[in-house]
Amino acid sequence: MIPALEARCQLAKLCYTDAMKSLVRVAGALAFVLLLVGSSQAQDDAESHLAQVRELILHADYDGAIQSAEAGLSRGDLTAAQHNAFLEATAIAMIANRDDANANRVLNTLFSRDPGHRLTDPDASPRVQAAFQRARERHPEMVNVELAHQPPLLSEREAPVLEVAVSQGADAVAEIRLAYRTLDGAFARVVMPVENGVASGRVPLFGPAQQEQVIEYYFVAMAPSMSPLGQLGDETEPMRLTVPAQTTPTGDGVGNVLEEPTPPQEEASGSKWWVGLLVGAVVVGAGVGAYFLLRQPAPSGSLATLEF
16 A cells, blocks of 8 residues: 555656646746736837947947847937937947948938937937047038928918928928018028928908918928928919909908998987977077066056045
8 A cells, every 4th residue: 555655646746747737838938928018018119228228238249239229220200300219229239349331331321311310318428429429520421301291272261271392302391481471571491390300370361351362382301300301382482362352242342341330310300309498498598588578567656645
């Protein structure tokens, strides 16, 4: 009995050990899968991806930072500012890795997209700051940004919506500024965010509705640092749009002309009661005066004295 019991206990121990090993292997595999999913979700957001690149640079993993930054540049959801940030991080990692030739190539691309770009890290090493300064002073040829615009056709008086498309170089443009003026005034400016390569803005109308209005305007494409990259029209030769006068007919067939309201008519009787009262008082006063003027004076004399 005892040897059989010992054999059973030994078998139970072996089964328990195998089960625990299998459980550990399953837990490890599950943890690895969760780690991959978490890393994938982190990189789904461009800002999180950029933060990961900067973390790699901070820990001196320059090769990993360059590889991750180049993968970030291939994303299709980057804004102009994010694209430039990935270029900056790539150049910093290459400078730290002593790869000056490729760093200069990346810096030329960065400053051709945004001539006014400034380092996001004010505490960057003197070597990095010097490399960025030299690249900025080389003034590389700017990226070609082209704008396309079709003036709207207005059949009635309404505030026009002006739309412009970035037909080339859209990934370098952060915003478009619309400059417009009416009534020979100074140019006002409206910031128009770019969405899917298109920006639009509405111009308000001023002046009398019965007169046509001429709007002069032009567009300027701006980099993230607010450096101009291209424009369509300018202050000396702006584009022009004529807004027609309002012609909606009123009930009498006349144009939409505002008229002063007719003052209300006073009632024929009872509206000036004080006038009648004053006239009556004058008539009564005149009658009383005539009475006193025209009456006969009373005879004057004294009573006779009778003597007996």
